[in-house]
Structure formats: C-alpha cells, structure tokens
Amino acid sequence: MQNENYFKIQFPSRSVNESFARMTVASFCMQFDPNIEQLNDIKTAVSEAVTNCVVHAYPDATGTVYITAILKDSTLKITVKDKGVGIPDISQAMQPMYTTDMKSERAGLGFAVMQAFMDKVKVYSKPGKGTRVVMTKNIG
Numbered sequence: 001m002q003n004e005n006y007f008k009i010q011f012p013s014r015s016v017n018e019s020f021a022r023m024t025v026a027s028f029c030m031q032f033d034p035n036i037e038q039l040n041d042i043k044t045a046v047s048e049a050v051t052n053c054v055v056h057a058y059p060d061a062t063g064t065v066y067i068t069a070i071l072k073d074s075t076l077k078i079t080v081k082d083k084g085v086g087i088p089d090i091s092q093a094m095q096p097m098y099t100t101d102m103k104s105e106r107a108g109l110g111f112a113v114m115q116a117f118m119d120k121v122k123v124y125s126k127p128g129k130g131t132r133v134v135m136t137k138n139i140g
Contacts, residue, residue: 003004005031006070011133013054013082015064019055020066021050021080028069028075034139041117048110049080049133057084057131081132087125 007028011017013122024041029042046067066081087093093111114121118135126132 002069004072006027006068008066008068010054010064010066012022012056013020013065013084015051015054018047018054020044020052021065025067025069029139030073032071032074032076032139042078042139045114045117045121045135045136045137046078046080046095048113049106050111053080053082053084054132057082057086059085074138076137076139078135078137079132080124083130086127086129087131089125090123090125091097093123098123 005028007024009021009024011020014022025046026039026043029039034042050065050067050093057063057065063082066079068079068081070077079096097125111123114133114135118137120136121136123124123131
C-alpha cells in the first residue's frame with residue numbers, strides 16, 4: 001500500500017510570508033522523519049522558490065504564491081507557482097549569477113541553490129502567464 005499525503009496553500013507574495021512557507025513545508029515533511037540535513041535542504045529550496053516569486057514574478061505589485069506538496073512513498077514533490085510576469089528564457093534564468101533584479105545586490109543563485117539541495121528541479125514558465133517550479137527530494 002502506498003503512503004501518500006498532500007497539502008495546498010496560497011498566500012500574498014510578501015517577503016514576510018517566505019518563512020511561513022518554509023516552515024509549513026518543513027512541518028509537513030516531518031511525518032516521514034527526515035534527517036536534519038534533508039530538512040534544511042528542503043527549507044532552503046522552498047525559501048529560494050518563494051523569494052523568486054516575491055522578487056521577480058510580481059516586481060511592482062503583490063500577487064499570489066501557490067504551493068502544493070505531495071509526499072508519496074519516500075518522495076516529496078513541491079510545486080511553487082505564481083501568475084506573474086513569467087520567464088522569457090528559462091535556460092538563461094537558471095544560469096548561476098544571472099538576475100533580472102538590477103535594483104538590489106542579488107546574486108542570481110536561486111535556481112542553482114534549488115538544484116543543489118533538491119534531487120530534481122524543473123521550471124515551466126510563459127511570459128505574462130507565470131512560472132511553476134517543481135522540486136523533488138527523496139527523504140526515505
């Protein structure tokens with residue numbers, strides 16, 4: 001028999017909600033008893049994905065961030081989605097040090113960090129329609 005559970009949340013794209021998202025996903029994962037390293041990896045990846053929504057998806061407005069997390073057997077699948085400006089060139093955006101936020105001192109490492117801490121990261125985006133980041137991690 002498969003062990004499966006999931007949740008869905010949505011919240012305004014405000015930076016104060018990044019920690020809420022990170023802790024919500026971490027709490028959800030506890031049912032599979034991850035080790036500290038796995039838990040920190042997951043929290044960091046979620047932080048980066050949500051921060052991308054806050055900073056890049058809705059640069060001049062507040063939009064909505066959507067998170068779905070599914071635990072199936074020993075695999076966690078997290079989807080972080082927005083309906084913001086989208087990414088015109090995903091392969092360029094995933095290059096370390098690339099950023100569209102020239103107003104701040106951002107390093108452009110968000111996707112690189114997600115890839116480093118999760119087993120798999122896929123990015124889907126359409127300009128003017130938004131972005132969906134799907135991250136998976138085996139926590140068995």
